[in-house]
Amino acid sequence: MTGKVLSFGELLLRICPDVDGQWLEENNLPFYVGGAEANVATALALWDVPTGYVTALPDHFLAQQLVDYLKSRKVQTDAIYYHGDRVGLYFLPKGKDLKNAGVIYDRAHSAYADLKPGMIDWDAVFEGVSWFHFSAICPAINQAVAYVCLEALEVAAQKNIFISLDLNYRAKLWKYGKEPVEIMPALAHHCNLIMGNIWAANKMLGISLDEELIANLNKESLLEQATLTSQEILQKFPKCSIVANTFRFDYEQGIRYFTTLYNQNELLVSHEYLAPKILDKVGSGDCFMAGLIYGYYNELDPSETLEFATAAAFNKLFIPSDATTSTVADISKTVEANV
Template identity: 30%
Template sequence: MQKEPLKKRKIVTFGEVLMRLSPSDNRKLLQAMQLDFFFGGTEMNVAASLANFDVEVQHVTNVSNDIVGEAAIATLRKYGIDISAVKKVPHPLGLYFLEVGSAMRSSQIAYNRLNSSFAKISPEQVDWEEILSGCGIFHWSGISPAVSEGAYQTLKLGLELAQQKGIVVTADPAYRSNLWNYGRNSGEVLKELISLSNIFIGGVTEINEILKTEYTSDKDGFIAASKALIAEFPSVKKVFDKVRSSINASWQKIYGRAWTGEEYISTSELEITNVVDRIGTGDAFAAGLLYGLQNFADNEALDFANAACALKHTHVGDVNLVSVEEVLEVAKGKTDGRIKR
């Protein structure tokens, strides 16, 4: 188990900022006369949550050079994210449409991100040497290298430099088969990038996809899968996983587990019986884990991540907007939701 937290230094995230368009009150699109919009995106959600926890965090991305891009930048600035590495380019911001499900009706998403501003990013647009100065953790997800060749090459360059500098790299593989349309083999790319990473945020499903194995999802299967991943990628030292049980779209149960390289640890299960919004819950887990690793030992970091994930289910939008104090309360067992006066 980790005895001492990681040093509290800047965290860098890399990924697309998307505009989400969604009907309110669980309406389907065909019922809606107007749409609410939010800005999000996997790595941006992590960055915003970390900034909300008062962590110094810098996000690297491209946005559109228009009023939509300006609104996206204003949102990043509002959250407290360092936007000095955000570039404005003459391509549209990516969009996605979300119908929020309820009970037995699943949520549905449709993306419009082909040829987006982030898809057009290229290595020469990003000064990784400057960005990674003073950085303690570099976080990436498997969504970014799936978007385009430029995004893949830009991320790879950053990870190689991070490795040279001894920066801790956290990887959320987040495999999305429908995104890999530009010619690269997803398995080969993810293996290459995971080999440049130190902490893996994912479970048996992701490991099986990467290693082409068939480990089971129970405790023994998770431990065996984690050991196999570390054997394949020696730079990876620890595996953290969020386990979800879905009763229906409105009722979820989650717990966290990890293989620390030495032992198996897990959290208690948290039950969310009235899900408001599931989008960004995995990102909330990742952000909670990164905050936890800079402040606590592994077991407490995992408890913090699980509580942060649970709380994200309780409010609308892509970003987890709860405080450190709120997360700690839930992590320590306070789940009654009583009014605070």
Template identity: 25%
Template sequence: MKVLALGEVMMRLMVPDHKLLSQSEDLKYIFSGTGVNILSGLYQMGYETYLASKLPNNNVGYAASAYLRKLGVKDDYINFGGDYIGIYFLETGFGPRATEVTYMNRQNSAFCQSSIEDYNFDEILQDVDAVHICGISLALNDNTRKLSINLAKKAYEKNIKVFFDFNYRPSLWGDKDYSFARIQYEEILKYCTVVFAGYKDARLILGMEPDKDEKEENISRNVLLKMRSKYNIQTICGTNRRIQSSEHQYIKGYLIDHKGYHESSEYELKVLDRIGAGDGFAAGIIYSILENLDRSEALEFATCSAVLAHTTYGDSPVVGKKSIYRLMKKDKTDIFR
């Protein structure tokens, strides 16, 4: 199987030891991005993975490309040009103090400055089984919006499955309001096979309201069911978290298809690194759908993939199928020799 993702490669600068930026003189860096993370997970599951993007034509860009190759992501469709890469600073929370992310330089990044002319999508899509596009690319600027919608349309016309993650980030839309965002999301949804979205996405972005007198426990499910019907989406997926305290968190996956609403078992989370965990779920869903797993197994597999993504350092999932199936089978062996 061959999977292509479109998206920005970012440099993550992390303050060590749960310190704040104001407390530390040291930073650790890796490269990341939604597409990078999902492709990394799919590579671990045995797929051939490619990223379509643009990196700066300098040593930082070359280092990022080398990092992708180390994750198993092929860089055949990466262009080099411009001077900048998007950056985010990560201050890891502790106890009741939340983790904070600060973005820098995104509008000037090589990816944000790229255009349709940088990509030959007809060539890039040859022999591709699935495409992943992130909603963040809709938010960044007109260039990345056009890229995302054009790629989704091209893939749709070639009968390639399009996986789309809403991934709404209010801070990235600048002065654009929900009504502007809705236009972009509604345009790309025409071409999507599987959508990763939650209740807030459906309500705030698409204006999907619950029915009057709806029971509270049914609101989220029924709004997403209405969203699937209105936009003719084959499958909607996502996760729900239950947080008792910073030490006790739980996660369930859900999937909505022509047979209704389905949930996974609930799993307890142990969080080493929270960033990118949702991408672990997305990789699990993409794998499960491409492998035609039944919906019950698909949900358990994807949710276990998300659980394990919380347990590894960095944004990109690096846990393979064997470990995921061990968790599904509730194998609690603490060391394998």
């Protein structure tokens, strides 16, 4: 594939207070640059895929520092739209006891949340682009941003640009009176590759889920459901030819992770990874998505693509940030060690 991969989403700062409140005593508040689509863009740039990123940011020094950060990681930023006053934030505490401490979003009236159709010149933005990526987090913010997504997809489809969608579900974001299933199918209609999991596909696209079949989380049953989910997605959304699903389970003894890829009427299943302890779950799915794009962009065999993406996602679980720092060589070592 030639041309660049363009990702669209909100650039965020993740603020990480500890649950014990020690940050107040130490005047020390760790942070990371984040945002699902930015994580995809920085991973692809690290892996030498020509990569652009489009978002909306205010025109002030903080935003410029963030843009410089992306540029330093070889992400093209010339398509960023400048307006408004705020950079979006989210707070995710760190520490041992996180049971009652969930994510807190502070994204209302950010530059990205205040986007409206007609603001971004998508014809110009898509110049030289062969792949467009976005996630279900974008239309979760508000109806106007959902319309902006649709506007982008319609232009991309007209230009025969390959489109990928990550069905990441964020219950705390869908607060504007619409259920995901009322918004997402119209967007998925334009997509060539849809990634998520069997539960997200049910929640966001109305895809059937046999609760009885998967009640015990038996792997064979999960794979059967992954096949059914993938086939139904292909049937409902004819433009889609590739469906990927991730399976990550947390147990007292550690984490279990494997993925599937439905391609050309065949369900491919990745190596299953087990680990007693991880460092950071944030961005693992984004890394898997980036791995899929990397594989298809470089025309790798589908099985090779799936194993690369899965290993990339697994490696991310041990990197304390939103974006991966694993190189292609690092990921290839993980694959080779587990074949």
